[in-house]
Amino acid sequence: MLDKNSKIYVAGHHGLVGSAIWNNLKARGYNNLVGKSHKELDLLDGVAVKKFFDEEKPDAVVLAAAHVGGIMANLQYRADFIYQNLQIQQNVIGEAWKHGVKKLLFLGSTCIYPREAPQPMPEDCLLTSALEYTNEPYAIAKIAGLKMCESFNLQYGTNYIAVMPTNLYGPNDNFHLENSHVLPAMIRKIHLAKCLNENDWDAVRRDIKLRPVTIKNADGVPASVLSGAEVLADGRLKVDENSSEEAILFVLSRYGITPEAVTLWGTGAPLREFLWSEEMADASVHVLLNVDFKDTYKNCVKNSDGITEIRNCHINVGTGKELTIKECAEKIVAEIGFKGALKWDSSKPDGTMKKLTDVSKLHSLGWHHKIEIDEGIHKLYQWYMQGICINHQTI
Numbered sequence: 192m193l194d195k196n197s198k199i200y201v202a203g204h205h206g207l208v209g210s211a212i213w214n215n216l217k218a219r220g221y222n223n224l225v226g227k228s229h230k231e232l233d234l235l236d237g238v239a240v241k242k243f244f245d246e247e248k249p250d251a252v253v254l255a256a257a258h259v260g261g262i263m264a265n266l267q268y269r270a271d272f273i274y275q276n277l278q279i280q281q282n283v284i285g286e287a288w289k290h291g292v293k294k295l296l297f298l299g300s301t302c303i304y305p306r307e308a309p310q311p312m313p314e315d316c317l318l319t320s321a322l323e324y325t326n327e328p329y330a331i332a333k334i335a336g337l338k339m340c341e342s343f344n345l346q347y348g349t350n351y352i353a354v355m356p357t358n359l360y361g362p363n364d365n366f367h368l369e370n371s372h373v374l375p376a377m378i379r380k381i382h383l384a385k386c387l388n389e390n391d392w393d394a395v396r397r398d399i400k401l402r403p404v405t406i407k408n409a410d411g412v413p414a415s416v417l418s419g420a421e422v423l424a425d426g427r428l429k430v431d432e433n434s435s436e437e438a439i440l441f442v443l444s445r446y447g448i449t450p451e452a453v454t455l456w457g458t459g460a461p462l463r464e465f466l467w468s469e470e471m472a473d474a475s476v477h478v479l480l481n482v483d484f485k486d487t488y489k490n491c492v493k494n495s496d497g498i499t500e501i502r503n504c505h506i507n508v509g510t511g512k513e514l515t516i517k518e519c520a521e522k523i524v525a526e527i528g529f530k531g532a533l534k535w536d537s538s539k540p541d542g543t544m545k546k547l548t549d550v551s552k553l554h555s556l557g558w559h560h561k562i563e564i565d566e567g568i569h570k571l572y573q574w575y576m577q578g579i580c581i582n583h584q585t586i
Contacts, residue, residue, distance in 0.1 A: 193221075193251055193294060193480060200225045200249035202234060202283055203256030208298060208356070210363045211472030212253055219476065225249060235275060240282040244290045251294040252287045253479065254280070254336075258329075260370040262456065262542050265326045276332035284339050288349060295351040296479045297340050299333040301507065301548050302326045303355060311511060311549040314355075314503040323543045337505045344484045345501060352478055352487060357509035357548050360567065361468030362574050368404055368446045373516060374465060377523050378572055380453050383443060385529040387450040395439065397579050400432035406445045416441045452532035456539035459517030464509050464547050467562040467570070474508045477558045482506075486556065509548035510560045519564070526568050 193199070199216060203209035204226030216224060225247055232243055234256055258275040265272060280297070287295050304312045305320040322330050333355075340351035364375040371379070379398075386394040409417060409428040419435025420428050420442065430442045440449075447454030487504040494500055520533055553559075562570075 195220050196223055197221070197250040197293075198223045198225060198247065199251045199253065200247060201253045201255060202227075202279075203254070205363070206255060206257075207359060207361060207363050207365065207468050208471055208475070209253070209255035211361065211469045212255060212475050215469070215472040215476045219480075234279045234282055237278075237282045240286050241289075244286040248290060249287075249292060251296075251479065252283065252292050253296045253298075253475070254283050255298050255475075256283070257298070259365075259372075261372050261376060262325050262540060264370045265329060266540075269328045272326075273328035273332050276329060277335060280332070280336040280339060284336070284343070284351070287351075288343055288347065293350065294479060295340065295349070296475060297336050297351065297353040298475065299337050299353055299355045299505065300329070301355050301357050301509070301546055302330045302543075303334050303337070304546065306543055308546070310545050311547040312507070313549040314505055314507060314552060317503050317505075325540055325542050341502065341504050344504070350484050352482060352484060353505040354475055354478055354508050355505050355548075356471050357464040357466050357507075357546075359466055359468045359471050360571055361471075362571075364468070364571065364575075366402055366575065373463070374519060374523075374568075375571070375575075377453075377455065377520050378527070378568075378575060380446060380448050380455070381520070381523050381527050381529050382572070382575070384448050384450065384453045384531055385527055387440070387443070387448070388529065388531045390450075392436065396432040399430060399434075399439065401579055403429055403431040404442050404446070405429045406442055412441070447534075447536065450531065452534050453529070454534040454536050455516070455520060456536055457516065457541035458537050459515060459520065459535045461516050461541045461543065462513045462545045462547065463516055463519065464511070464513045465519070465564055465567065466509050466560060467567045470560050470562055471508055474553065474558045474560075478506060478556065482556050487552075506552055506556070507548040507550050508553055509550050510563075511548065511550045512563075513545070513547045514564065519568075522565060522568055523572075526572055 201209055201213050204213045306323040307320055308316045337353035340353045343349045343351055360374040365371045366375045366379040405427040408426045409422045416438045419438035420430045423429055430439045488501050491499050491501050
């Protein structure tokens with residue numbers, strides 16, 4: 192058991208989940224926390240990670256740092272997703288073991304499960320059939336991470352626990368139009384479309400002042416658009432608060448955002464489960480403080496060679512409830528008050544059609560969710576708008 196003086200290193204403490212875990216630990220009286228920004232510590236650099244562990248000697252580690260993104264990013268940057276996540280895990284988990292860390296919590300994702308997994312997905316369906324192609328590199332990296340934890344526990348008697356959260360959303364979310372996850376991406380797209388629909392250019396410019404928007408290259412872009420935007424050194428076309436209306440409309444339309452409609456990827460038919468990030472943090476801290484490796488498995492059997500198999504010791508974290516992407520989008524439209532149309536581009540991939548988690552293990556370990564999707568969408572949009580207003584007042 193970690194006491195209030197234990198030094199806890201939270202890797203990724205500025206991210207969606209890491210920041211929420213940091214705040215949750217603080218609220219529980221754990222104040223001896225260590226966090227490093229990417230500029231201060233590059234987790235891809237094994238020498239730097241070793242130096243950090245040599246100097247800080249943490250008692251516990253929360254590995255919430257990862258290279259993440261939505262379906263578009265997963266398709267386009269497959270090498271980045273597998274390489275960077277494997278490297279981060281190798282460095283942090285390896286140095287934690289070498290430095291005698293008492294407790295480690297590894298955060299993965301429910302995308303580790305097969306495309307045709309039984310529903311809801313129990314921990315035991317891991318590695319039973321093929322993965323969803325679009326996020327296969329990321330999923331393989333996360334499977335490797337949970338197996339590292341499991342294997343260190345079995346060989347060296349460590350106490351490293353892996354939790355697999357469902358789709359997360361909440362404060363400090365990423366709203367980048369290319370790299371964000373589905374729910375925050377829909378919130379921003381629908382918000383911008385509402386602003387365009389109402390001809391509120393001040394609101395549009397406030398939004399893209401905080402988060403400029405780019406498209407991959409400027410090839411074939413009309414000269415009138417180019418003159419009202421910025422072409423970056425890598426060939427991307429960027430619009431911000433100083434760009435012309437024509438350029439902004441052109442770039443936003445590439446993401447399906449127009450005054451008349453928002454066009455989203457796929458059919459809207461896939462079912463998804465969403466968990467508020469601060470609840471994920473609460474579940475994570477509950478597991479970190481109260482759950483040991485021996486609590487994560489039961490009913491182990493001997494195989495034909497007489498070997499007792501201990502596997503699938505990770506823990507699903509979710510709500511056990513689902514809705515379609517279309518239903519979620521319609522809730523966001525209602526929350527934001529967009530009067531235009533909602534369209535779907537069925538030429539784009541849907542991803543896995545259904546991925547509901549079986550959270551019975553989590554419930555048996557003493558944790559249940561409280562925030563439902565309607566409340567969560569309202570809270571996230573309020574947070575998003577507050578951030579735009581604060582940025583507008585202070586810059």
